[in-house]
Amino acid sequence: MAAQAAAAVAVSKPVPVDPVIPPDASGAAARLNELRGDPAWLNEYLGGSVRHAKEMRDLRAVIDRGGNPDVDRAIAGVLDDAPIQTSKRMTMIGTAEMLRERGVSDTGVIRQVLAGDSVTPQEHAAAMETKARLMNDQAFVARYTAGDGEAKRQMTLLNVIISSSIKVAAA
Numbered sequence: 001m002a003a004q005a006a007a008a009v010a011v012s013k014p015v016p017v018d019p020v021i022p023p024d025a026s027g028a029a030a031r032l033n034e035l036r037g038d039p040a041w042l043n044e045y046l047g048g049s050v051r052h053a054k055e056m057r058d059l060r061a062v063i064d065r066g067g068n069p070d071v072d073r074a075i076a077g078v079l080d081d082a083p084i085q086t087s088k089r090m091t092m093i094g095t096a097e098m099l100r101e102r103g104v105s106d107t108g109v110i111r112q113v114l115a116g117d118s119v120t121p122q123e124h125a126a127a128m129e130t131k132a133r134l135m136n137d138q139a140f141v142a143r144y145t146a147g148d149g150e151a152k153r154q155m156t157l158l159n160v161i162i163s164s165s166i167k168v169a170a171a
Helices: 002-012 025-036 039-046 050-064 069-076 087-101 107-115 121-135 138-145 149-163
Strands: none
Touching: 025 039, 025 050, 025 069, 025 107, 039 050, 050 069, 069 087, 069 107, 087 107, 107 149, 121 138, 121 149, 138 149
């Protein structure tokens, strides 16, 4: 009887599933950022979970193999393995967080900002035109100045494009 009870308890315990590690740096950065926002995962990780520590190491390894590890690590909010952080790293992490707070969840846009990618003249012109139109729309301005999330996100995206360098056409 005791053996049956022990077997029933063993069967009823959920078996932890091995985490799926994304194969690319942007996916790993997104997953790491997701985990950092999960209080239960963080408590287990900080409590010494071997499984979570392995997941963290595996994600960081994928990020470090990416095309731009500084950008990928900043998107994920990963600090340098050093007691003192560079101002560049802290600025990049802060910029990524600020963009997320303003509603920009697309890691491609965040990557563009942190990497300093250029935009086409057409993208720049379209963003300038759209921003001018929105700023002349009293209803939009009222929502924007009142702190409407979608309006802030739109203006942030437009300002990202407008403040980006413009690609020069090849001669």
